[in-house]
Amino acid sequence: MKGLLALLLLLPASAWAAGSGVVGENLLWLALILLAARLFAPLAQRLGFPAVLGELLLGVALGNLSLFGIAYFDTIAKDPIIAFIAELGVIVLLLQIGLETRLADLMRVGGRAAGVAAIGIAAPFALGALVVGPLLLPGQSQNAYLFLGATLAATSVGITGRVFRDLGKLGSTEARIVLGAAVIDDVLGLVILAVVSGIVQAGSISLAATLWIIAEAALFLGGSIWIGRLIAPHSSRWLARLDAGPSMLFAQVLATGLFLAWLAHLIGLAPIIGAFAAGLLFEPVFLKHFETPRIVQEAAPLLPAGEAGQSLRTLLERHAFHQHESMIEPIGYFFVPVFFVLTGMQVDLKTLADPSLLAIALGITVAAVVGKLVAGFAAGRGVSPWIVGWGMVPRGEVGLIFAVAGRQLGVLGEAMFSVVVIMVILTTLLTPPVLTALLRRR
Amino acid sequence: MKGLLALLLLLPASAWAAGSGVVGENLLWLALILLAARLFAPLAQRLGFPAVLGELLLGVALGNLSLFGIAYFDTIAKDPIIAFIAELGVIVLLLQIGLETRLADLMRVGGRAAGVAAIGIAAPFALGALVVGPLLLPGQSQNAYLFLGATLAATSVGITGRVFRDLGKLGSTEARIVLGAAVIDDVLGLVILAVVSGIVQAGSISLAATLWIIAEAALFLGGSIWIGRLIAPHSSRWLARLDAGPSMLFAQVLATGLFLAWLAHLIGLAPIIGAFAAGLLFEPVFLKHFETPRIVQEAAPLLPAGEAGQSLRTLLERHAFHQHESMIEPIGYFFVPVFFVLTGMQVDLKTLADPSLLAIALGITVAAVVGKLVAGFAAGRGVSPWIVGWGMVPRGEVGLIFAVAGRQLGVLGEAMFSVVVIMVILTTLLTPPVLTALLRRR
Numbered sequence: 001m002k003g004l005l006a007l008l009l010l011l012p013a014s015a016w017a018a019g020s021g022v023v024g025e026n027l028l029w030l031a032l033i034l035l036a037a038r039l040f041a042p043l044a045q046r047l048g049f050p051a052v053l054g055e056l057l058l059g060v061a062l063g064n065l066s067l068f069g070i071a072y073f074d075t076i077a078k079d080p081i082i083a084f085i086a087e088l089g090v091i092v093l094l095l096q097i098g099l100e101t102r103l104a105d106l107m108r109v110g111g112r113a114a115g116v117a118a119i120g121i122a123a124p125f126a127l128g129a130l131v132v133g134p135l136l137l138p139g140q141s142q143n144a145y146l147f148l149g150a151t152l153a154a155t156s157v158g159i160t161g162r163v164f165r166d167l168g169k170l171g172s173t174e175a176r177i178v179l180g181a182a183v184i185d186d187v188l189g190l191v192i193l194a195v196v197s198g199i200v201q202a203g204s205i206s207l208a209a210t211l212w213i214i215a216e217a218a219l220f221l222g223g224s225i226w227i228g229r230l231i232a233p234h235s236s237r238w239l240a241r242l243d244a245g246p247s248m249l250f251a252q253v254l255a256t257g258l259f260l261a262w263l264a265h266l267i268g269l270a271p272i273i274g275a276f277a278a279g280l281l282f283e284p285v286f287l288k289h290f291e292t293p294r295i296v297q298e299a300a301p302l303l304p305a306g307e308a309g310q311s312l313r314t315l316l317e318r319h320a321f322h323q324h325e326s327m328i329e330p331i332g333y334f335f336v337p338v339f340f341v342l343t344g345m346q347v348d349l350k351t352l353a354d355p356s357l358l359a360i361a362l363g364i365t366v367a368a369v370v371g372k373l374v375a376g377f378a379a380g381r382g383v384s385p386w387i388v389g390w391g392m393v394p395r396g397e398v399g400l401i402f403a404v405a406g407r408q409l410g411v412l413g414e415a416m417f418s419v420v421v422i423m424v425i426l427t428t429l430l431t432p433p434v435l436t437a438l439l440r441r442r
Numbered sequence: 443m444k445g446l447l448a449l450l451l452l453l454p455a456s457a458w459a460a461g462s463g464v465v466g467e468n469l470l471w472l473a474l475i476l477l478a479a480r481l482f483a484p485l486a487q488r489l490g491f492p493a494v495l496g497e498l499l500l501g502v503a504l505g506n507l508s509l510f511g512i513a514y515f516d517t518i519a520k521d522p523i524i525a526f527i528a529e530l531g532v533i534v535l536l537l538q539i540g541l542e543t544r545l546a547d548l549m550r551v552g553g554r555a556a557g558v559a560a561i562g563i564a565a566p567f568a569l570g571a572l573v574v575g576p577l578l579l580p581g582q583s584q585n586a587y588l589f590l591g592a593t594l595a596a597t598s599v600g601i602t603g604r605v606f607r608d609l610g611k612l613g614s615t616e617a618r619i620v621l622g623a624a625v626i627d628d629v630l631g632l633v634i635l636a637v638v639s640g641i642v643q644a645g646s647i648s649l650a651a652t653l654w655i656i657a658e659a660a661l662f663l664g665g666s667i668w669i670g671r672l673i674a675p676h677s678s679r680w681l682a683r684l685d686a687g688p689s690m691l692f693a694q695v696l697a698t699g700l701f702l703a704w705l706a707h708l709i710g711l712a713p714i715i716g717a718f719a720a721g722l723l724f725e726p727v728f729l730k731h732f733e734t735p736r737i738v739q740e741a742a743p744l745l746p747a748g749e750a751g752q753s754l755r756t757l758l759e760r761h762a763f764h765q766h767e768s769m770i771e772p773i774g775y776f777f778v779p780v781f782f783v784l785t786g787m788q789v790d791l792k793t794l795a796d797p798s799l800l801a802i803a804l805g806i807t808v809a810a811v812v813g814k815l816v817a818g819f820a821a822g823r824g825v826s827p828w829i830v831g832w833g834m835v836p837r838g839e840v841g842l843i844f845a846v847a848g849r850q851l852g853v854l855g856e857a858m859f860s861v862v863v864i865m866v867i868l869t870t871l872l873t874p875p876v877l878t879a880l881l882r883r884r
Contacts, residue, residue, distance in 0.1 A: 254476060329769075330692060331773060
C-alpha cells in the first residue's frame with residue numbers, strides 16, 4: 001500500500017518524486033530489464049553472440065538514448081536501489097560460479113593461476129606505465145602513467161565467468177585457471193590501487209601498509225574458506241534436522257554468499273570475492289543430510305524393477321540433487337542481467353566521437369589485450385593460452401572504478417579519462433564474442 | 443569491485459557511510475533475514491504457530507532492541523533499499539497468490555466477496571467513528587473520529603494470504619472470498635482515505651472527484667485483466683517460439699507482475715493489487731506452447747509400458763508444468779520474509795507501556811475485530827463466517843499507513859496515534875494463530 005493515494009495527497013510533490021515515485025519507476029525498470037534480457041539472449045545466440053553481449057549492448061543502447069534527446073534512463077542508471085540490485089546480481093553470479101567449481105580442482109591449478117595472475121598484472125602495468133602511456137600520451141605526469149598502468153592491470157571476472165558459464169565450460173582447466181587468476185588479480189589489483197593512490201596522495205606509501213593490505217586479503221580468503229569448510233558439513237546436518245526441504249539448503253547457501261560478500265566488503269575487498277569463496281564451501285556431499293526430494297519419493301513405488309528402474313531413479317536424483325543450485329538460478333535470471341545492463345549503461349558513446357582520441361585509445365587497447373595475452377602463455381602446457389589470455393582481457397566495471405578513482409584524484413585529465421573508458425569499453429565488448437569463438441572451435 | 447579500498451581512500455568518510463557502507467550492511471542484513479526466517483519457520487510450526495508469525499515476531503524483537511540500548515537495527519529499518527526489497531517481497535507474494543488462484547473461481551464468488559468487502563468497510567468504520575471513538579476517546583475532533591473509522595476499515599491481504607498459502611488452503615472458497623473482498627477493500631480503502639483526507643484538508647470533497655477515484659481503480663482492474671487475458675495466450679506462444687525453456691515463461695510472468703504493480707502504483711493504487719491481477723492472467727493451459735521440460739524428455743525412453751509408465755509420466759509432467767510457479771518460489775523465499783520482518787519492526791513496543799492507553803486500545807481492537815467478523819457473515823451459506831471474518835481482521839502495513847497519514851495531517855494526536863498503532867499490532871499478530879487454528883479444525 002506504499003503507493004496509496006495517501007502519499008500523493010500528504011507528501012510534498014518533491015518528496016513523492018524522490019521517494020515513492022522512484023520505487024514505482026524501479027518496478028517498471030526491473031520488468032523491462034528482466035524481459036529484454038530474456039528476449040535478447042536467444043536473439044544474440046541465434047546470431048552467434050553470447051547472451052551477455054546482448055545484455056551489455058542493450059545497456060549501451062539505453063544508456064546513450066540521451067544522444068537522441070531521450071533522457072528517461074539517465075536518472076535510473078544513477079538510482080542507488082538499481083545499483084544495489086545490480087551488485088546483488090554479480091554477487092549471485094559469482095556464488096553460482098563458485099558452486100559449480102570444486103575447490104580441489106581450483107587448488108590443482110593454483111600455481112598456474114598465480115603465474116597467470118602475476119604476469120597478467122605485471123605485463124599490462126609495465127606496458128601502460130612505461131611504453132604506450134609515454135609514447136601515445138606524451139607530456140603527462142608520472143602519476144598519470146602509473147594510474148594508466150593500474151587500470152590496464154585490472155580484470156573483470158564477471159564478464160569472463162559469465163561467458164564460460166553460458167557455454168557450459170566452467171569445468172574446463174582454462175576456466176579454472178582464469179577464475180583462480182582473477183581472484184588473485186582482484187587482490188593484487190586492490191594492492192596496486194592502494195599503493196598508486198598512496199603515492200599520488202602522499203608521495204609514497206610504507207611497505208608495512210602495503211604488506212598489511214596483502215595479509216588482510218590473504219587472511220580473509222584463506223580463513224573464510226578454511227573455517228567455512230570446517231563448519232559447512234555440520235551446519236548442513238543441523239539445518240537438515242530442523243527442516244530437510246531444499247529451501248533450507250538454498251537459504252543456507254544464499255545467506256552464506258551474502259554474509260561473505262559483506263565480510264569481504266568490510267575489509268575492503270570486492271564483495272564478489274566473498275560470494276565466490278562462499279560458493280566454494282558447499283559440495284554436493286553435504287546434500288546427503290537433506291531429504292530425498294518429493295518427486296523421487298512419489299516416483300519410487302512406480303519405478304519398474306531392473307536396469308530401467310535404476311536409470312530412472314538416477315535421473316531423478318541427479319535432477320533433484322542439484323535443486324539448491326537450480327533454486328538459485330531464478331534469482332540469477334532476475335538479478336544478473338541488471339548488472340550487465342547497468343555496466344553497459346556506463347559506456348558513454350560520446351567518448352568515441354573524437355578521431356584522434358579514438359586512435360590513441362585503440363593503441364592503448366592493443367596494449368591492454370597484448371598484456372593479458374602474454375599472461376595466457378604462463379598457464380603452462382595442455383591448455384589454450386589464447387582462451388586463458390582472452391579470459392583475462394575484459395576490464396569491465398573494475399576498470400571503470402579505477403578510471404573514476406584516477407579522475408577524482410585529479411591524476412587523469414578529461415582526455416586521458418576518455419581514452420581509458422574507451423579501452424574499458426572495447427576490452428569488455430570484444431571478449432565475449434572472441435572467447436565464444438575460441439571455446440566453440442575447440 | 444564497488445567496495446574496493448579505492449572508495450575508502452577517495453570518498454569523504456560521511457559519503458562512504460551513507461553510500462557504499464550501507465550497501466555492505468544491507469548484504470549482511472539480507473543474509474540475516476533470509477536465514478533467520480528459514481530457521482524461525484520450522485520452529486514456529488513445531489510450536490503450532492504459522493511461519494509468518496515467526497517472521498513478524500522476529501521483526502518486533504529486532505525493531506525494539508533499542509529498548510536495550512542496541513540501536514544497530516534502527517537505521518536499517520529506515521533504509522530505502524531494504525524498503526524497496528520488502529516491497530518487492532509483498533509484490534512477489536501477491537503474484538504467487540494470483541498464480542495459484544483461478545480467475546473463474548474468483549468470479550464465481552464475486553458477489554459474495556463484494557458483500558463481505560462492503561460490510562467489512564462499513565461496519566468497522568461506523569463502529570470506530572460513531573461508537574468506540576466518541577465513547578473511549580471523548581473530546582476529540584470529528585475529523586479524528588473519521589480517521590479512526592478509516593483506519594479500522596483497512597485490510598492487509600498480505601498477512602491473510604500468506605496464512606492461507608502456508609496451510610495450502612488458497613483453493614478453499616473462504617480464501618477466494620477473502621482475496622476478492624480484500625482487493626475490493628483496497629480500492630474502497632483508497633476511496634475512503636482520499637475522501638477523509640479531502641474533508642480534513644479542504645472541509646469537503648466533490649462527488650466528481652470521489653467518483654473519478656472509483657472509476658480509475660475499477661478501470662485499471664477490469665482493463666488490465668481483460669486486456670491481459672487477451673494478450674497472454676498469444677504472447678506465451680510468441681515467446682515459446684523464441685525460447686521454449688521454462689526461464690522464458692518465468693521471465694514473462696515476473697515481468698508482467700512488476701509491470702502491473704508499477705501501473706497500479708502509477709494511478710495511485712497499491713502495487714500489490716497490480717501484482718495480484720498479473721497472477722490471475724496466467725493459466726496452466728498457456729504452458730502447452732513451452733517445451734516438455736528436459737527431465738520428461740530424458741525419462742521418456744526409460745519409462746515402462748502400461749499403467750505404471752503412464753503414472754510416472756503424469757507425475758513428471760505435473761512436477762514440470764508448475765515449473766514457472768516453482769521458479770518464482772525461490773524469489774519469494776528470498777524477498778517475502780523481508781516484508782514481514784520489516785512490518786514487525788514498525789511495531790513500537792513503547793506504545794504498550796501506558797496502561798490506560800492500552801486499555802483504550804484493547805477496546806478499539808475489540809471493535810476492529812467485531813466489525814470484520816460481522817462482515818464474515820455476509821459470505822453466505824456453505825462457508826465458515828469465522829474464517830472469512832478473521833481473514834479480514836489484520837490491518838498490517840495498510841493500517842499503519844493510514845495512521846501515519848492521520849498524524850501527518852495533524853488529525854491524530856500522539857495518544858490517538860499510539861492507540862491506533864496498538865490496534866494494528868494486535869489485529870496483525872492475533873490473526874495468524876487464530877486463522878491457523880480455525881483452518882486446522884475444519
